[in-house]
Amino acid sequence: MKASAPLSVTTDTGGRRWPEPPAESVMVEIRDLGLSYGARPVLKGVNLAVPRGQTVAIIGPSGSGKTTLLRCVNYLARPTEGEIWVGGTLVGQRETHGKLEPAPECILRTHRTVTGMVFQQFNLFRNLTVLQNVTFAPIHANGRDRASAEEKARSLIARVGLSHKLDAYPSQLSGGQQQRVAIARALAMDPKVMLFDEATSALDPELAREVLVVMRELSEEGMTMLVVTHEMSFARNVAHQIVFMEEGRILQIAAPEELFSEDAHPRIKTFLAH
């Protein structure tokens, strides 16, 4: 399976060789991922492949490592072992003389622009208006000119239904509105993958619904998405695959119809029964 690397191995002094990238059709591939805080393992040997355009829901009990797994994808959390591939890029690593090396912060930044992340607490920039929140990263991280960044931002904000709030500050918006702005902000960077970290957990059911509608549309338009969620109906109706995690491991990966059926792992059936 492992093809020979194009680089000479005579200079190899123990560093790991550049691994084989995943197939073109795979947008996110997680290989043998492990993360420990000191002696406490949080993730253990996680493997997951997300095909282009698919939505994967990650469910499981609190403390099972769902959020940590998601945060590893954009290296907000640094895995202690394993690989993360996003859109053909090995995240958090760089190649020096054919060997793997942890990437410095400036390279990590470019890796992170490939993924868009939506947080549980929205995390909008509090001192900026809705429009400024959405244009900030394109202008200050990607060096886009203000006019084109604003044009794009306006259309994204319109898409999440908030054109009338362009000049509002985050504190003047409801939680659902803030989360929709946060989605527009992430989309403004043209990410290949969207990561949702319990994006609706801080919202009441009504506000959660308006966010879920946007998420569903995105999924249907073919965005590749990893969604950590407690919204079982979203997982069931929107996701292509569901990942069930427990104690830092993936217990089962299955299509929704399988996971919500009698054939599911007994532990999952108990979890879903509540």
Added chain:
Amino acid sequence: MNANALLQPLSMYAWGIGNALFLLVASAVISTVLALVLTFADIYGPRSLSRGIRVYSWLAQTTPPLILLFLVFYGFTSNGITLSPMNSALIAFIAFATAYNFEIFRASFDGVPKDQFEAARALGIPLSQTLTRIVFPQMLPIAIGPYVGRATVLLKETSLASAISVSEIMNVTGGQIYAGGNPLLLIGIAGGIYIVLNLGLIAIESRMSRRVATTHANAPVKG
């Protein structure tokens, strides 16, 4: 009573007020810059540097300003370096004002929610942009009250510089009393001057607070 007898003390008071304000503004500006440097050195520098900053801050805050003032003034002159009273006062004031401002800025930095950094990192925004355009603007509304509060204390503390014969407000007042003026009246005048100047500072503070509040709309985030 001739005009000269009235004009001369007036011009001396003007001189005294000028010196006090110079001491205040110069030490406030320089200590603010230094305190900001210390704040970010404390946060992003090595741990040993942080420890050094803490020790300095602790020493500068716990030493009475008057002792610091004497230390600078007599310290330099006894080592053969001539330093004017005003320059000595400036150094001493900067030394302790920097420590107080550092503590204010450090606390304001901690007041900016950590999720702001996280969002910026996830978007691939360089740290320099995050600090200057996201974090610093959010530190301002938190810092402004304590900062101006500290500045009013600093203004009152400029009176200590009279002890090393900087001709600020209290030094001028002392001179007038020595020359035979009514002590109670003169001290009352000096007190009045400090009150008026500090009211000005407080007025500036409330205006700035209001401006920052309306532009940033920094109310707590609704759920």
